[in-house]
Structure formats: structure tokens, C-alpha cells
Amino acid sequence: MSQLKTSYEQDLSLAGTRSNVVWYGLLLASLLLVPLAFSEFYVGEMSFVLIYSIAGVGLMLLTGYTGLVSLGHAAFLGIGAYANAILLSRGVPFVLSLPLAGLISAAAGVAIGIPTLRMSGLYLAIATLAFGSIVVLVGEKWHGLTGGFDGLPVPTPSILGIAVEEPTGIYYLALAVLVFVLFVAMNILRTPLGRALVAIRDSEISAQSMGINLAFYKTVSFAISAGLTGLAGALFGHYVRHLAPDSFGILLSIQLVTIVFIGGLGSLHGAIFGAVFVALLPQAIALVRDDLPFGIGQLPGLEPSLFGLILVLVIMFEPTGIHGRWLKLKRYFLAFPLHQRTSFRRQKSYAKSERLR
Amino acid sequence: MDDVVRILQLVANGTAAGCIYGMVALGFVLIYKATEMVNFAQGELMMLGAFFAFTFIELWGLNYWLGFLLAIAATGAFGYLLDALVLRRVIGQPQFAVVMLTLGLAFIFRATAGAIWGYDAVGFTTPFTNQVANFGSGLVLGKDQVSIIVGTVILCGVLYLFFSRTRLGIAMQASSQNQLAAYYMGIPVRTVFSLIWAISAGVAAVAAVLLVPVQMIDVNMGLIGIKAFAAAVLGGFGSIPGALVGGVIVGIVEQLAGYYLPAGSMELTSNIVLLSVLIVRPQGLLGQTIRKRV
Numbered sequence: 001m002s003q004l005k006t007s008y009e010q011d012l013s014l015a016g017t018r019s020n021v022v023w024y025g026l027l028l029a030s031l032l033l034v035p036l037a038f039s040e041f042y043v044g045e046m047s048f049v050l051i052y053s054i055a056g057v058g059l060m061l062l063t064g065y066t067g068l069v070s071l072g073h074a075a076f077l078g079i080g081a082y083a084n085a086i087l088l089s090r091g092v093p094f095v096l097s098l099p100l101a102g103l104i105s106a107a108a109g110v111a112i113g114i115p116t117l118r119m120s121g122l123y124l125a126i127a128t129l130a131f132g133s134i135v136v137l138v139g140e141k142w143h144g145l146t147g148g149f150d151g152l153p154v155p156t157p158s159i160l161g162i163a164v165e166e167p168t169g170i171y172y173l174a175l176a177v178l179v180f181v182l183f184v185a186m187n188i189l190r191t192p193l194g195r196a197l198v199a200i201r202d203s204e205i206s207a208q209s210m211g212i213n214l215a216f217y218k219t220v221s222f223a224i225s226a227g228l229t230g231l232a233g234a235l236f237g238h239y240v241r242h243l244a245p246d247s248f249g250i251l252l253s254i255q256l257v258t259i260v261f262i263g264g265l266g267s268l269h270g271a272i273f274g275a276v277f278v279a280l281l282p283q284a285i286a287l288v289r290d291d292l293p294f295g296i297g298q299l300p301g302l303e304p305s306l307f308g309l310i311l312v313l314v315i316m317f318e319p320t321g322i323h324g325r326w327l328k329l330k331r332y333f334l335a336f337p338l339h340q341r342t343s344f345r346r347q348k349s350y351a352k353s354e355r356l357r
Numbered sequence: 358m359d360d361v362v363r364i365l366q367l368v369a370n371g372t373a374a375g376c377i378y379g380m381v382a383l384g385f386v387l388i389y390k391a392t393e394m395v396n397f398a399q400g401e402l403m404m405l406g407a408f409f410a411f412t413f414i415e416l417w418g419l420n421y422w423l424g425f426l427l428a429i430a431a432t433g434a435f436g437y438l439l440d441a442l443v444l445r446r447v448i449g450q451p452q453f454a455v456v457m458l459t460l461g462l463a464f465i466f467r468a469t470a471g472a473i474w475g476y477d478a479v480g481f482t483t484p485f486t487n488q489v490a491n492f493g494s495g496l497v498l499g500k501d502q503v504s505i506i507v508g509t510v511i512l513c514g515v516l517y518l519f520f521s522r523t524r525l526g527i528a529m530q531a532s533s534q535n536q537l538a539a540y541y542m543g544i545p546v547r548t549v550f551s552l553i554w555a556i557s558a559g560v561a562a563v564a565a566v567l568l569v570p571v572q573m574i575d576v577n578m579g580l581i582g583i584k585a586f587a588a589a590v591l592g593g594f595g596s597i598p599g600a601l602v603g604g605v606i607v608g609i610v611e612q613l614a615g616y617y618l619p620a621g622s623m624e625l626t627s628n629i630v631l632l633s634v635l636i637v638r639p640q641g642l643l644g645q646t647i648r649k650r651v
Contacts, residue, residue, distance in 0.1 A: 069453035071460070115636035122395055122594075125456050126586050127635050130628040133583065137628075141621045254460060261457055301468030301476075301576075308464030315458045316446055 014186050031175055035168040044167040044239075049279040050174035051235045054181050056259040056271035058228030061185060063257065064265040065194070066221040067201030068117075069125045072132025073256045076226040078139065078248030080105045080233025082146055085154040085243055094157035094164070098177075098234050105230020106223045113222035118215050124222075132253050139245030151244040154237045166241070174235050181228055185268055188224065197221050201266075229256075251304060258307055262314050264321025273322040281306070365496050367612045373502035373571070375608020376509035378627075380564035381585035382592065382600035383516075384557040390595050391533040391553045394444065394455045398463040399561060400582025405466060406432040406562030407574040408474050415481035429562045436558025440551040463579065471576045478573035486570040501570035508567045512560065513601065529553055584611075587631035593641025602642060606630075 005011060015021045035043045055077060062068050084101035088094060116127040139146045146152055157164045157173075164173055188194045196217045199207040208214055237243055255278055263274025282303055289302075318325055332339045384399045396402075409431045414424035443462070447454055488500035520526040532539040532546045533553075539546050565574075572578065588607045592599025607627050615623035634641065 130631045134628045301471045304464045305468030308461035311461035
């Protein structure tokens, strides 16, 4: 697993080993070829996965690396989508409106983060829950800006005069943004900023004793996360092409958090795994819906309850998510047949009080 | 004169609604004080309580009071099992794991209730439905609202006596103040925690049954939980009287906003109250500032 490093370049390179470069290069190449090999429907589904991955990476920085849960991230997705659509329809070119959508989301993140992040992470969860429903309500009532319940059509974007058409254009666009976002995230994680975030996650008190300004770094993390989610939102707007405020409600927020929990907290791989899972689950349900016994497939609340059930099972039995399971599997085969059952035994944990009396 | 009566009327309506929020908030606070877990499925426990009562009273045709008691017992038992089978396993995991776990449970409860009782709103007749109590000088209250307020007061009295006078209640206080010391004193802390979950689910059931004359029962009635959050935060998360006071304040502010402010602001009120309390006075009205243990 580990390698002997012989030069500083190896330490600086993002990819790590040469075999990593080969494998990720192959992955990227095959992703580039997807629109040539598959029909429009699958390209559309793949773009959806990519868009969820971008949002997943954004939320992973917050939840997986800083240890804060946001239950209103769909609001940032919505803010990004609406900001992008409104800017485009006012004549702002797409190359500007996309980053602006991210910046506006980030600004909204700062606005909600500054007052709430001084307190424990619990308050952030509650505050973002409230923030999420406020944003949806405002979107519904502010007819002049958002079109309210009538929805808002999203103009077709164009880059340097070339229109980006559905679905292939959106696919490549989302892929490019995802690569950029991953590049940013990987770099953030190895700067002092990223180290500070991980330190805060592991112990706020020890991080503070090391001179980390908790409120500042939490706010920065929240802003970056909101900004990246806003980028995903802008692309999401182009994917659905018609925005409605109620589609950015609590259910979408829960889906986004499910991405990071199912994928595996604290790994960028996890964000991607989780996004693949969450984005494709509805399709998988639709495929098997008619074959399920006892009419289970016909129950109206099937999809949200399945999300709930999977979330509960993952938290109870595999807190490290898909990525953690994958690492265990890899370790098992690497060490075969010397695998030790105790390597991954979960340590007994005790309630840690956060109170002082 | 008219204005005074109208304001009194709004305040009374708000107090009744607020008592419901307060009771749900009480459930949050009881669990939070004892186990430091936040139960995002509290609203859904209330929804289940309402459906249990509907089953006993409307479907089985039992007497209202008997059905009321049975619903409390059934929801309480459900809360006990929920802690014993699910929540106890995640003790020691980070706080947000519990948040996500209870959110997941909320979705499961909602879908299960929909599968069992259907997605249509239902209700049943109570002794308080469509009865009016006249307080003179034009102030008219539904008996349903009076029953909510009186019920809340009785419930608080019972809980107060329970926590201050009974052995079990004092054991619960002890376990929530210092788990380790409670263990040393021979208190079965884990059972006590499950019992606290049971009480909190039972309180949710009381709120649900009292709410029935005012609001229909449906799968999404658990969304009241977000308003209860506002109540709990306003009262200072972790303060039992604070939860009730917060609930009443949120209820009254909501009624006044619904009357005096433009349409649509009523739904926003509780959220705005919640956010502004977090910004202005995060420890709430009655909460004490708590520093972290190093």
C-alpha cells in the first residue's frame, strides 16, 4: 500500500503512485467516451450522477472533513440553479454566470454560517433545516424573481458562441466541472486550511488549543461547500431545464447528506460512490418495481423510505460507508490468506459528554 | 374594545397551538437532556401516536379516554423499543450520526404509516369537537383549544411530580446529570434512558390526541417538528419549562403574524423565530450557557 518516496515531486504529485495515474487516466478516458457508446438516456443519467458527485464533493468537505451536518444543502443547490438561470436570462454569458452562481451560493453560505457556526454543530443542523424551508418558501412567493410555482425555464448555455446542447454537452460540461471541483478539493485538503478542517472534525477543543480559529475555519468550510454545491445547482438547472422551487426541499437535502453518509465520510472517493448510488437508486427501483412481491413496488412512499432505511442501516452497521467497505475488501485480498478478523473490529465506544456542570 | 377581544382571541388560539409545539419540544428536550441525542423523528412519533389513537378509538370503537390511554401506552412502548433496539447501538458515535439516523427513521415511519393507514387525512370525534366555551365579552374559544391548554397544564403537573417525587424520576434526573455517577449508584442507566424515550414518545402521543379535534391526522403531520424545534431552541435547548414557554411564544407570534402580516408569512414565522434566536441569543430564554468539557 505504501510506497518508498525517492523525491519531493512524489510528495507533491496529486495522484500518488504511477498505477493510480494509469487507472484514473483510464477512468477519465472511458468517461470521455461514454456519449459515443451509449444512448441519450444513459448519457443523461450519467450527467445526473456527475452533478450529484459535484454536490457530494461539496458536502463532503463540510460533513466528511469538517464534521458539520447541513440539512439545507438543497437550498444552496437551488440558489445556484436560480442564480445561474436568472443571470443567463438577463444576458450574462454562461462563462461568467456559472462561477457567479457558485459565488452567490457561497455568499449565502457565509450569511447563514456566521451566526450559527459559533455554536455546536447541532445548531447548524437545525438552522440549516430552517434555512432550507425559508429558501423554498421565498422561492415560491417571490414571483417576480423566480416565477413562483409556474417555474423558471433555463436558457441554453453557450460557451464562446457554441450552444451546449442536451444531453451530450451537459455531460461534458458536468465532467469538466467535476474534474475541476475534485482538483480544488484535493488541493484544499493538503493546505493548512484542509488540515485545520480535519483537526476541527476530530476534536474542536484540541484544534482550538492549537490556535485554529474555529468560527473562521468553519465558516470558510461552509462557504466553500455551499459554493461547490451552487456550481452543481447551476448544472442541475441545465439538466432539468425548468426550475420549480419545491424541488429543492428537504427531501433533496436528505438525499445530498445520504450521498456522503452512504459513500463514506471523510473520503472524496466516498462522495463519488455515494453519488452514483443515490442518483441511480430511483432508476433501479423503477426497474424492479413491478417484480416486487406483495405490491411493495406500488407503495407511494417507497423511494424516501428506502433512502431512510439505507441510511439507518449504513449508520448502524457500516459507518465508514461504501468506501470503507471497499478498503476492507482490498485489504482482505492484499493480505490473503493472512487476513485477520480483528483488523476492522469496531472499537467499543462510549457516550462522550459535551457538557460541563 | 373589538381590537382587545381580537388580540385576546389570537393569543388564545396561539397559546393552544403553542402548547402542542411545546409538548413536542418537551419530547426533544427530555431526550436531549438525558442522552445528548437529538431526536429528529419526534414529530413522526407524534404522528404515530395520532394513528394509534385513531386505530383504538375510530377503528376498534373504544371509549375516547380508554383509547387515549392506550395510545399513550402504545406510543411509549414504541419509543422504548426504538431506543433499546436502534438508538442504543449508536451511543458514542458522533452527534450528527444520530441526527441522520433519526431523520432516516422519520422517513421510514412516514412511509410505514402511509402503507398501514393510507395517505388520506383521517380524524375521529372527541368530547371536545365542535364545542364552544364562551368567556363573555365576545371572547369565544373552542373547547378543543381549552382542552389542549388544560391538558398541557395537567401533563406538566404530572411530569413535575414524577421527576421530583418518585424514585424513578429522581434516577432519571441523576442519569442525565452524570451518567457515570448514576452507574456507581446502581441505577440501570440504559433502561432509564429507554424509559425516557418512552416518556417522550408518550408526551408526543398526548400532544397528538389533543391536536385531533383541531387538525386532521395525516402522514405529514410530523412536520410540526420543525416548529417544535423553534420552540425548543427559543426556550434554550435543554430546559423543560423553556420548551413550553418557547412553544407558547412561537404559537402566539405565529397567530399574530398570520393576522397582521401579508399572506405566506405565517409559515415562515417559526423558521424566522428559530434563526433569529440562534443569531441573537443562542442559549435561548431559559437555557444556561454551557461550556465544553476539555
